[in-house]
Amino acid sequence: MKNLKIFCISLSNSHLEKITNLNYIPVGLGIENFSKEWIRDNVGKNISKKNKYYGEYTFHYWLWKNNFIDIEDGNWIGFCTYRRFWSNTTEGNYYGKLKDSILQQTPKEWNNYESVLVKALPVNNTKLSKILKHGKQYILKNPSILFNKKNITVKVHFDMYHGYGNLDKAIDLLDNENKNDFRKFVETEKAFNPFNMFVCKSQKTLREYYESLFKWLSKCEDIFGFDMDKNYGTIRIYGFLAERYLSYWFKKNSNATTWPIHFEDISNLN
8 A cells, every 4th residue: 555544443353354454454443352453542542431422533532642643745544444445436336356446545536635535425315214203303393304305404314313402502512613614514515424434645634623523522522421321323422423523624624525435344254
């Protein structure tokens, strides 16, 4: 891998050889006993105990706080997971073997960009059954979403799945530099860049993103806390807040493009 360093996040020690065979760097999160070949988020300065709530961002915190962001000029640093990988083509083609279908070096299409996000996921194609199940409070407030899905924004979608009003409460805690712009983003956009995956070639940009994000999420902890009795959509609220913030922040603060990903769980590979 000449100009691209990709960290692959996993929850299972059994994935080690499969990840290293892809020329990726294995990152082990969660409570499983990982061998010494893995990078772990539970040494040095860390918030690994919050992994059930923060998801992959306990690793991002570790990377940031322990000064492991090392991007030389012309090089890129990226992140994927054991079941979601960056495709090596603009069409996201699959060539039969995972290694042949995922990125090993940056494509020429990235030359004029500073960061790369996953292709946007529209929120206004939500199934009617999902709206009826998760959007009861919005239906009472605005029944038109049942008949016109164009009214579903990033904010409406978040409130349906991660607690009605929670996004507004979180945005109220943002610094003045981002509060109004991020609120406008979630209230007007009909898509976001999912899965907390990105690639970046600017060390400065990445550090500034982490600084802004973790300062905000730390404030959010005073509101949402850590309650394992909640449903998954609210237990993991910090990761879901970060997912929406990522879409907004990189587009505002860097020259960003999007790229397709390939879905394949390496647990199923021989």
